[in-house]
Amino acid sequence: MSEPKPVQVEVLEADAETEDTTATPWRLILYDDDIHTFDEVIEQLMKATGCSLSVAEETTWTVHNEGKATVYEGEFEECLRIDSVLKEIQLITEIKG
Secondary structure, eight states: OOOOOOOOHHHHHHHHHHHHHHHSOEEEEEEOOSSSOHHHHHHHHHHHHOOOHHHHHHHHHHHHHHSEEEEEEEOHHHHHHHHHHHGGGTOOEEEEO
């Protein structure tokens, strides 16, 4: 009787799990507050994301009217970078993955 050949199911599952984690887009959410002016938020959004004035204005209105808005979706490291710029003026944010 010959020995059974080892199966690498566990390794493949781990690789698939890792791939799913890195492929999942992360989202940076900005929340409304009663402290910052529209101009402060618009300026900080442009500084953090490099977006245009019109995009920053539209995002700021969304945050104001809906209580929150996604300001970035993509890699985790970029979420962290943008988040740190937004927090320079103590804006309320959350990263979700």
